[in-house]
Amino acid sequence: MTEPVLYAQDLTKTYSMNGATVHALRQVNLTIEPSEFVAIIGPSGCGKSTLLSLLGGLMTPTSGHVMLAGKDLAALKERDKAQIRRQHVGFIFQSYDLLVDLTAAENVEFPMVLAGVPAEDRHTRAIALLDRVGLADKANHLPDELSGGQKQRVAIARALSNHPDLVLADEPTGNLDSTTAGEIMSLLSDLNRTDGVTLVMVTHAPEDAARAHRIIRLQDGRIQD
Ligand SMILES: Nc1ncnc2c1ncn2[C@@H]1O[C@H](COP(=O)(O)OP(=O)(O)OP(=O)(O)O)[C@@H](O)[C@H]1O
Ligand SMILES: [Mg+2]
Numbered sequence: 001m002t003e004p005v006l007y008a009q010d011l012t013k014t015y016s017m018n019g020a021t022v023h024a025l026r027q028v029n030l031t032i033e034p035s036e037f038v039a040i041i042g043p044s045g046c047g048k049s050t051l052l053s054l055l056g057g058l059m060t061p062t063s064g065h066v067m068l069a070g071k072d073l074a075a076l077k078e079r080d081k082a083q084i085r086r087q088h089v090g091f092i093f094q095s096y097d098l099l100v101d102l103t104a105a106e107n108v109e110f111p112m113v114l115a116g117v118p119a120e121d122r123h124t125r126a127i128a129l130l131d132r133v134g135l136a137d138k139a140n141h142l143p144d145e146l147s148g149g150q151k152q153r154v155a156i157a158r159a160l161s162n163h164p165d166l167v168l169a170d171e172p173t174g175n176l177d178s179t180t181a182g183e184i185m186s187l188l189s190d191l192n193r194t195d196g197v198t199l200v201m202v203t204h205a206p207e208d209a210a211r212a213h214r215i216i217r218l219q220d221g222r223i224q225d
Helices: 048-055 078-088 104-114 119-132 148-159 178-195
Strands: 006-017 020-032 037-041 063-068 089-093 166-170 198-202 214-219 222-224
Touching: 006 048, 020 048, 020 222, 037 048, 048 063, 048 166, 048 198, 078 089, 089 148, 104 119, 104 148, 119 148, 148 178, 166 178, 178 198
Parallel strands: 037 198, 037 214, 089 166, 166 198
Antiparallel strands: 006 020, 006 063, 214 222
16 A cells, blocks of 8 residues: 555644734645646635645644655654655746746756755756756756746756655746646646656646646635535
8 A cells, every 4th residue: 555645634724914814724634645646726815825835844734734755744843844845845836936046957956955966966967857848958048048938847847856756836837828838737747647746736727727637626725525
């Protein structure tokens, strides 16, 4: 029996803003199996990004638990949590989040620097990953010299740098035209199908969600049936 990649139990997140309480997520339970491709959809403000951040251990829940790679994140110190993230998770965000002073290759290398991969190995791997996303010729370009779709492809290459078994993507096509969005989605689907990478993707686009094996609908911080 294989254990789930991700398991969330009674996951709740409330934010306090100017004395008011925002219930971003209410007692969410979910299990993600290895090699699944799951889309999370729902109206703006329903808690999608909050859920993704909690699942990846980027944020701490108000209550409830996340089990990632067999570990209860709540029981881990920040640095151990960071190590679990580095070993198992690749993040892709709508805004790409590339470091503007680093070239495409250096951006892809960055998580490997944190993981202590030797310089030569990480450069070789960065070039191979950029080649995989069709950007071998842009390795020495700065993010400002790339189109939105190219930046997102660099972000995908970066997310793959430490061989994650799980990729968490928050509206990876949100800023792209429909043709480019289709290319990015093909790349992500292919990763899931060919490499067996577990993919959890937040999206607004029905055509992107349609590629997933399973769709989770959020509404007011709850999963709808
Ligand atoms: N740091 C924060 N402080 C206070 N409230 C927050 C914070 N982050 C999110 N919220 C609130 O929590 C709720 C859920 O936000 P979240 O960003 O998870 O929604 P979302 O589904 O990702 O929306 P969108 O589709 O617009 O990205 C919203 O009401 C939002 O205003
Ligand atoms: Mg969001």
